[in-house]
Amino acid sequence: xxxLDPQSAALLELSESQGLxxxxxxxxxxxxxxxxxxxxxxxxxxxxxxxxxxxSRRRRLAGGGALLLVGALAVGAVVASSGDEEGKPARAQxxxxxxxxxQPAARRPETSATQAETTGTQPERPGLESSGxxxxxxxxxxxxxxxxxxxxxxxxxxxxxxxxxxxxAPQGGGYAVWxxxxxxxxxxxxxxxxxxxSLDLPLPRDISRFAFFEVARAVPDLESEHSGxxxxxxxxxxxxxxx
Numbered sequence: 737x738x739x740l741d742p743q744s745a746a747l748l749e750l751s752e753s754q755g756l757x758x759x760x761x762x763x764x765x766x767x768x769x770x771x772x773x774x775x776x777x778x779x780x781x782x783x784x785x786x787x788x789x790x791x792s793r794r795r796r797l798a799g800g801g802a803l804l805l806v807g808a809l810a811v812g813a814v815v816a817s818s819g820d821e822e823g824k825p826a827r828a829q830x831x832x833x834x835x836x837x838x839q840p841a842a843r844r845p846e847t848s849a850t851q852a853e854t855t856g857t858q859p860e861r862p863g864l865e866s867s868g869x870x871x872x873x874x875x876x877x878x879x880x881x882x883x884x885x886x887x888x889x890x891x892x893x894x895x896x897x898x899x900x901x902x903x904x905a906p907q908g909g910g911y912a913v914w915x916x917x918x919x920x921x922x923x924x925x926x927x928x929x930x931x932x933x934s935l936d937l938p939l940p941r942d943i944s945r946f947a948f949f950e951v952a953r954a955v956p957d958l959e960s961e962h963s964g965x966x967x968x969x970x971x972x973x974x975x976x977x978x979x
Contacts, residue, residue: 744779749964873968927958
């Protein structure tokens, strides 16, 4: 499902997983029921093609992996036999460590701001709040909504600043903010019936295990599971990298 076109994946989620009727999906997508049926058949065909390609790729990888394993075992056998012949002379020539080698390593200096800029890492400064640039969120499924996400940090605590607007007035349900990889592992952080979202959300420590931070349509109500109709999205890695 993750390899499908986002619109196709959303349509299959609403139809197959959520069990919404063609008329209900048509209301969400603002199209006619006949168009929903046409898109669903196209999405099913696309999914069948993706599944077929994945199976073929797995068979090719399995065959290649077996050849690599045989080659690795052969190389390991050659190295082991060579080591048996050369091991004794090498041990006889071992020397006593010099004074310089036995001296304790000098303490490394603290990372400077200049070094941090060069290596791409920033030294932690407890109590100092910093933030990366706001990231524009990708728009999906023809949404009118627009949004940006920004990470704010104080020590080890991270907060997400979300600004989103221009959504259409929801006909039932509303909009929900999610941490998302798949429907079964999605975690809802916030939900609203409003067409504008402006808030700071504390981020859980395990946010890195989710693929995306996103805003999705909440149907049929605000407490529903992820609908599959994602509207705004930003990859979690990009989001954390910005902060």
